Amino acid sequence: AQSVTQLDSQVPVFEEAPVELRCNYSSSVSVYLFWYVQYPNQGLQLLLKYLSGSTLVESINGFEAEFNKSQTSFHLRKPSVHISDTAEYFCAGANFGNEKLTFGTGTRLTIIP
């Protein structure tokens, strides 16, 4: 079964600094991966997805993630963070043909003014 590991439970970053949130997955077979964001007292919202094709995927609010098959990683990056990016971020994945997602334990991103 697929497993997803988020290496950092908390990441503090100064405003306008770059950030990378790390995510590694276990399976070597075809996978699809997502990043979700959760703001306080809300549900999860899709940030970006990788299904196939280009290994670099982007969101509308400046985040990007790169699917790296050799390193089994799908790290999330943003070149300059804002206060509004304060949230918890979840990486999730599954193998094609498996309808159940496996979620990482989440990374709490805190932006320091």
Next chain:
Amino acid sequence: NAGVTQTPKFRILKIGQSMTLQCTQDMNHNYMYWYRQDPGMGLKLIYYSVGAGITDKGEVPNGYNVSRSTTEDFPLRLELAAPSQTSVYFCASSTPPQPQHFGDGTRLSIL
């Protein structure tokens, strides 16, 4: 377009009581899911359904039951509530491998 709607948003139960968490989606998704979220633990799958009349256990099904009589609705039933079931519950729906859409959650405390 409402997406995934969960009710209630908050609930306090006494030990041993039962209740049903409601979930409705209007996107005509065949797949629906129930998760629980505990601090630092991510989301754990309780039950899921691949279509009306078909349900299956997830990672943490004990103490819960589900039914799926229509495409739209996927209620989660707690029988004999226990303190360990204090959590935030999320319902989601999708057409895999497209992303799951989540409701806003039900915050449940059992005292």
